[in-house]
Amino acid sequence: MMLAASAEEGSNAALVSFCIYTLIVFALAWLAGRKREGKSFMNEYFLGSRNLGMWAFALTYAATSASGGSFMGFPAKIYTYGWVMALWIGGYIVVPLVAMGLISKRLNQVARKSGSITVPEMMRKRLGSPTVGQVATVFLVFFQFFFLLAQFKAGAKIMTTLLGDVSVFVAAKGTIESVLQPVPWIGGSEADGAYYLCLLVFAVSVVACTAWGGFRAVVWTDVMQGMVMLFGVVILLGLALTQVGGLENATREVAKMVPPENGVLRMEVIEKTKLPQGTWFKLESDQQVKYLRVKKDTEVSPTKEGGGNEVDVICMPKPTDAEAKAIESQLAKQTVAAIPFVYQKESGYKYGEGKQGVYVSAPGPSSTEIQGFLPVMMAMCFFAFWPFAGSGQPSYMARQMAFKDTVTLRRSIVFVMIYFSLIYFPLIIIFTCSRVLLPGWEIDSDRIMPEMAMYLTSNAGAPWLAGLLLAAPFAAVMSSVDSFLLLFSSSITRDVYQQKYPDASEAKLKKVSFAVTIIMGVLAVVAVLKPPQFLQDLIVFGSGGLAASFLMPVVLMLYWPRLTPAASVAGMVSGGFTIGAIYLAGYFINGRFGEINLFGLHPFIWAVAVSALVSVIAVRFSKPTDPKLVENYFGQLKG
């Protein structure tokens, strides 16, 4: 009922095109599985026989990089903070060159020379120490798992929006909620049948696709998904600009907006009434109009004492003409009966409250920080974070091991540079427009991407197109999840199981790989049954943790002949623990999952600095690496 776009007819059409897309993904996985016959299982299943050409390497890299964060978390942030997000993501202008170029060529050479399939294996062989490989596996699995959780949540959320009004889905949702009613933890009044169902369907499809097809399936689907993402963004951009009346109009409108307030509505009803998430209320007083929006599904009941019910809302205190027009059109379609209420403000933004211009300037509005969303120091940190954290991601490193030659690498960097420019700049424009077209989505900003796709296509009279557009973020999520699952199975199979059972047959290794993929999928589903609220926080923690643990040890391993096994372990442990400790401190200080920024610096900067320092110091006090290994990987260093 929230939007006209959510009509069942539109949902059905979107569902059909989305199903076709999913079937193609499955077909590619099946074909990839067949192609594996007659080749070394480990080399083909985990690295596609290291034979990726430009299109495959560039698009699999880009698609893995553009995760749920790019299509769910990033749009949510643009919606919430405005144009300052261009500065937040500023470092992306050098991501392809730095993140791909910094280590790719050398990493590929060392991986080939050592015959390595995984990052921990390469570290173990380069430094001649099983301990290095074991520690790397532990950190890889731990931090990558957090990254994986965010993607599972994102995948389920997209499906929830897509299927929202399909009658079969609505019925299934009701059945699941009633079945789960008595179940502790996930049942009760807060049970979300729609989310559980979508999570299950998403998990089964992505796990099956990955387990069957392996690396080649992931790459093939990434190529298709990368193209879907690009076309999806281009179409969205055209629709958004047309419907908002041009970018200049959108920016001018956004410049007039002020951030919302948090508050409660007190209301008394004569019978039980459901107020779905997103229900609008209008408050008129002294020629001033305020709009209030319900934050989550709420049921209000008659109360004996007459004290009334409290409903959490956000309030648009000074709506612009464009906001008022958009909200009034939604109000006209609402079916909830008029209920008398009293509004009470509870809190406002700590930076930007009542202030115009905050959505078109830095540091951007913030409900929690008095210095705003992005102080200068944080802007600096993020400019370092994106390219260098990108270099330190094992999931990207796996791809960097798989390109066939350096010509492929050079052309792929150029391709990804242009590709990212065509994705990220339009995303900022699209979701700046979304503030004008769909006001009030601060209640659940992670849903703005699918909501925007449904809204734009419905208004354009092409609801079936929503399926394709929603396939873009879904493709981003799926391509990341399958890569991560493969990373888990390769690490555990190669670095744990095969280390313990070196003579294990290929058939046995295949079974172990499949089992690990399935187990990790199940664990992820269980972990996100109660989804964490902030998708982007999980992503930044996961990717920051991986980069903190791997960036310096891997860069030093590739470029510094003197690095020792003990120094490598010390670098990983100190980097990983530093970022973990800072987030833990943040949890105790702020009462929620999120980092604290010591002296205005992001935890990633601290962790990488600590990791580098500890590594360098540890080299001085530890046993040198076998000189034969050094010569093998670095050649004759003098002369």
Added chain:
Amino acid sequence: MADANQRADTGASFRQCLLELKWMVVTWAVFFAWVIGYSSVAGYSAAEQAEVQMVWGIPRWVFYGWLIPLLVANVFTIWFCLCKMQDEPMEELPEDMI
């Protein structure tokens, strides 16, 4: 494994990779100075302006502090990758990996 697999050009390849790494770090530093330097002045003072200043519908500070650097970075990347980066012969895979 060490001596038997040693290629004559391993050292040269390593040194070329190291040189390219230095180029990339310097490139990052130049764009860091441009984007952060310009935006930290123009972007943070934009909130105080009565009317938002725009170029093609984009806030002026975003246009000069992000979009133009993005375009320059594209041109630089194309030049660096196609003209400056050198190709290296790839290492042979161990036989059991083929």
